[in-house]
Amino acid sequence: MYLSTLMLEEMESPCWSGLPKYWLWVPQAERFVSLDVHAPPVRFAFMAHRVCPWWLGYLLASPLRRWMHDPVAIVGPFVSEGMVVLEPGPGMGFFTLELARRVGNNGRVIAVDVQPKMLEGLVKRATRAGLADRIDARLVKGDNLGLESYAGKVDFALAFAMVHEAANPAALFADIHKALKPGSKLLIAEPAGHVGTEAFVVSLDQAKNSGLVLDSQPSIRRCHAAVLVQV
Numbered sequence: 001m002y003l004s005t006l007m008l009e010e011m012e013s014p015c016w017s018g019l020p021k022y023w024l025w026v027p028q029a030e031r032f033v034s035l036d037v038h039a040p041p042v043r044f045a046f047m048a049h050r051v052c053p054w055w056l057g058y059l060l061a062s063p064l065r066r067w068m069h070d071p072v073a074i075v076g077p078f079v080s081e082g083m084v085v086l087e088p089g090p091g092m093g094f095f096t097l098e099l100a101r102r103v104g105n106n107g108r109v110i111a112v113d114v115q116p117k118m119l120e121g122l123v124k125r126a127t128r129a130g131l132a133d134r135i136d137a138r139l140v141k142g143d144n145l146g147l148e149s150y151a152g153k154v155d156f157a158l159a160f161a162m163v164h165e166a167a168n169p170a171a172l173f174a175d176i177h178k179a180l181k182p183g184s185k186l187l188i189a190e191p192a193g194h195v196g197t198e199a200f201v202v203s204l205d206q207a208k209n210s211g212l213v214l215d216s217q218p219s220i221r222r223c224h225a226a227v228l229v230q231v
């Protein structure tokens with residue numbers, strides 16, 4: 001348990017020196033993950049695959065992550081009963097379940113990912129929590145979110161730790177812009193350990209170019225974050 005937390009910290013940390021080497025067994029993935037900060041395969045995995053390896057989805061969805069990223073505090077101000085919420089890149093649903101709880105029986109969460117195993121994990125967790133019928137889990141190829149049927153119907157979108165993985169962020173933001181209702185918001189958060197300030201500014205510019213307008217920059221631990229509005 002302690003190692004899981006440490007791993008999440010290090011995945012998002014720009015500092016790779018000064019910590020000892022640990023190995024973490026990830027049972028669902030049936031593999032060990034090295035926490036050797038001098039030559040971390042975790043880091044290499046991120047460099048080798050543009051998208052987060054699916055087996056890290058289990059760690060990202062760990063309840064231990066709540067002390068760092070409390071989903072209630074992060075999405076609570078934006079989501080209420082009956083809303084339609086879009087979550088590109090949900091992974092195994094760390095935020096999705098809280099979104100589904102908040103939208104209630106009359107709402108919907110559209111969770112769109114490029115990795116089937118991430119969505120399988122998400123659906124399993126949602127089913128166990130009795131929330132699966134509120135979630136539309138969709139597999140897409142590439143950066144087209146395939147949301148034509150939801151055009152102008154989305155009340156809130158969350159893109160947490162996923163924009164830097166998108167091959168074509170401009171296309172991603174254009175799709176999010178099309179899906180959002182006028183006046184509705186997108187919250188982006190990017191891990192500060194992977195995404196530098198300049199790269200985040202570039203992402204924000206791409207979002208603005210799609211027609212979204214910067215509203216605020218909330219504080220989220222170890223992240224760059226911004227709220228943009230569809231106008």
Ligand SMILES: C[S@@+](CC[C@H](N)C(=O)[O-])C[C@H]1O[C@@H](n2cnc3c(N)ncnc32)[C@H](O)[C@@H]1O
Binds near residue numbers: 090
């Ligand atoms: C680092 S994980 C973050 C998962 C989740 N948002 C969280 O914070 O726990 C990034 C996720 O985005 C997905 N992803 C990457 N590029 C994507 C794209 N273009 N469209 C949809 N999902 C994407 C990956 O498959 C992965 O599940």
